[in-house]
Every structure is written in structure tokens, then in C-alpha cells.
Amino acid sequence: MMDRYKTPRTKELEFGGPLGAMILIFLMPATIFYLLLTCRTEQASVLNFPPPLPPLSTLWSPHTFLLLLAWVGLQAALYMLPMGKVTEGIVLRDKSRLQYRINAFHAMGVTALVVGAGLAAGLRLSYIYDHFLQLAFSALLLAFGLSFLLYFKSLFAPETTLAPGGNSGNPIYDFFMGHELNPRIGSFDLKYFCELRPGLLGWALVNMAMLMKETELRGSPSLAMLLVNAFQLLYVVDALWNEEAILTTMDIVHDGFGFMLVFGDLAWVPFTYSLQAYFLVNHPQKLSLSMAVGILLLNGLGYCIFRSANSQKNTFRRNPNDPRVTGLKTIPTATGRRLLVSGWWGFVRHPNYLGDIIMALAWSLPCGLTHVLPYFYVFYFTVLLIHREARDEHQCLRKYGLAWQEYCRRVPYRIFPYLY
């Protein structure tokens, strides 16, 4: 009976299959250290050979590792507190639905109070800047450790609970993509927890630490640093406020919880997304008021597109009869669900990605035009979203068939109008 709910073998492998997965398992950590080490040099030039990696005895610090564990522990404790509502995820293969607690925004409020109290008591956040490489190394160890434990756990998981994207039978590929879809310890959902809390809040905390360090060095924070902090904090707050929307993303619905997401959430996000702020500590930039206003407007434009496109689709998916979306044109599909073909989703096929990429540019511009390094996020993110868009199109074509082809005919551009 349960056999028909078994997750089928993953046939179409992504990221270049096991070899691609193996390369990424080495490349992702190497990229973090390359970026951080280059950023610490005076020239911060991508043309120079990167400085050598410090010896392991310098990178490993039990103190920073314990601090990292304490941070993740605090977030885990806040996740378990019975505050906020409980909601249901999408219907799973075996027709069940998992329950999720929606309290990331509350967790952020409590975290802000804890950090605020710490600062009042003399806590030096600039410790994070001073021990940035050690912290990144600790996060790397934590991510590898958790990924191995998750893969081991998945070997004993029922076949109905495996991830459609990470059940190839190749251990390296499945370790990377994630073998189990929603690994849980009791009601504690590890993927859902990691996706938003320790990494995203960690990113905001790292940015604030960079601002504190700059203030210690120069007496006051620069306009560029304030803009980077404000823009990225808005993005983090937005993600936590709209926590429920994450339950329908590819990461939660399709991808397992393996190295890609574990490392992405716990190490990649806090240590590469904060690169602009890290760069500004040692490479101060003069920003005129008119430039700052221009960048502010660009970020506002990106954010408006990102937020209204995401909200339009989420509102439509939750209730197609909601008055905010009833005026929009749609295409019926064989699944009974409809596709929007006007409004933001009639402009390009991924308007939310367009808004996100515009914001990415606004986050790097405060770092000036003299260095390429702080633009890493723009390059990486454009590649990530182009690849993600192709993965999503593939899944939508499978799901909606002819209706998807009709949508592509009526809305020909994927992300950038008239370009791509």
C-alpha cells in the first residue's frame, strides 16, 4: 500500500551530477576563504594571488566554535518556544501535511533584545570582525558535521520521506542535494529552522558587527556602511515577516536537506552575503549625498518589484478569489491550478528574481566602483537565479505541460525584459 507513495529514483541529475556535486563541496568552502582572505588585503584585488590560508591551528578556535553553537542553540530554543501560530505545509507524497511553527519574527525580536542587553552590558560585537576567519571555519565544520549526520539519518528514513531531487542512489550526489526531504527530530524541522534563522539573523548580526568595528576604527559609521546595513536588514526582516511563504519554495518542497542547503544556510549566507560590510571596514568609501539617494531609490525599486511580485503570487495561490488578484488574467492548467499572465507575472516569468537582482546591485554600489570584489554577490546571485529559474521552468513544464508552454509563449522573457 505504502509502495505507491515511495519516492521514485532521481533520474535527471542537476549541478553536473556526482562530479559537479563533488566539485561544489570543495568549491563553496574554498570560495568563502578566498573572498575573506582577499578582502582583508589592502588592495582587495581579484587579480592578485590570494594570501595563503592561515594554519589550521589558527583557524580552529574552540571558543569561537562554542560561541557559534551558543548562537544556533539560542535560535533553536526560540524556534521551540510556543509563540506564534502553527500552520500546515503542502501535501506530501503520502498525502500527509507537516505542521510548522511561524515565529521567526518573534525570534528576531527576542534576539534583538538579547543583543541589545549584551551591548548595554559592554559586549564588543567587533569580536566577530576580529575572529571572522575562525568563525567561518567553525561554521564550515558545523555544516560538514550536520550534513554527514543528516545523510546517515536519511539511510534509515522511510522511502516515502526521501527528497524527489536527492534520491539518485549515488551517495555523493544525494549527500550534496539532500537525501531526506524534511528531516525532523520530533517536531523540530531541521531544514525549515536552518533556512531562515541562524544564517539570516547571523548575516544581520555580522553586518552590525562590521558597523561597530568601523565605528571603533574611525569614530562613526560611514554613510556607505549605514546603507549596506539598512538595505540588508530590510531584506532579512522581510524574509522573517513573510516566513510562511517559504513553505512553498523549491527548497522546502523539492530539495532535500543536504550539504548544499546546510552549508548555504549556515556558512555561505552569513559569510559571503556580508562581504560588502566586511570590505567597507578596511576600504572606506566616500559617498556623496546624491549618489546615496540614487542608490536608495534603486534599492527601493528592487524591493518594490521583489515584494509586490512575491505577494501577488502568494495571495493568488492562497486564495485566487482575493479582491487584490481577481482582476488579473490567468491560464487554466490540467492540475486545476491557474497561472497568472498579467500583473507582475505577465511582465516577465520571474519578476521576483528581477527585483532581487536590482537590490543586489544596490547593496554593492555603496562600495564604490574601484573594486570588483564587493560585486561578488551580484555576479554569484545572477548566476544562481538564472540556474534556479531553469530548474523551476523544468519542474513547471513537467507539472503544467501545454499550459506552461502557452504561458511561455505569452510571456516570452524569463527575468530581464527584452534581454533574457
Ligand SMILES: NC(=O)C1=CN([C@@H]2O[C@H](COP(=O)(O)OP(=O)(O)OC[C@H]3O[C@@H](n4cnc5c(N)ncnc54)[C@H](OP(=O)(O)O)[C@@H]3O)[C@@H](O)[C@H]2O)C=CC1
Ligand atoms: N537571496 C537569496 O539568496 C535567494 C533569494 N531567493 C528569492 O526567493 C524568492 C522565492 O523564489 P523561488 O522559491 O525560487 O521561486 P518563486 O517564488 O519564483 O516560485 C516559483 C513557483 O511559482 C509558481 N509560478 C510560476 N509562475 C507562475 C505564474 N505565472 N502564476 C502563478 N504561479 C506561478 C510555480 O509554482 P506553483 O505553480 O506550484 O505554485 C513555480 O514553481 C524569490 O524572490 C527569489 O528572488 C531565492 C533563492 C536565493
Ligand SMILES: CC(C)=CCC[C@@H](C)[C@H]1CC=C2C3=C(CC[C@@]21C)[C@@]1(C)CC[C@H](O)C(C)(C)[C@@H]1CC3
Ligand atoms: C550552489 C549554492 C551556492 C547553493 C547555496 C544556495 C543557498 C545559499 C540559497 C538557496 C536558496 C536560498 C534562499 C534564501 C537564502 C539563500 C539560499 C539558502 C532565502 C532564505 C533568502 C531570503 C529570501 O527572502 C527567501 C526567504 C525567499 C530565500 C529563500 C531561498
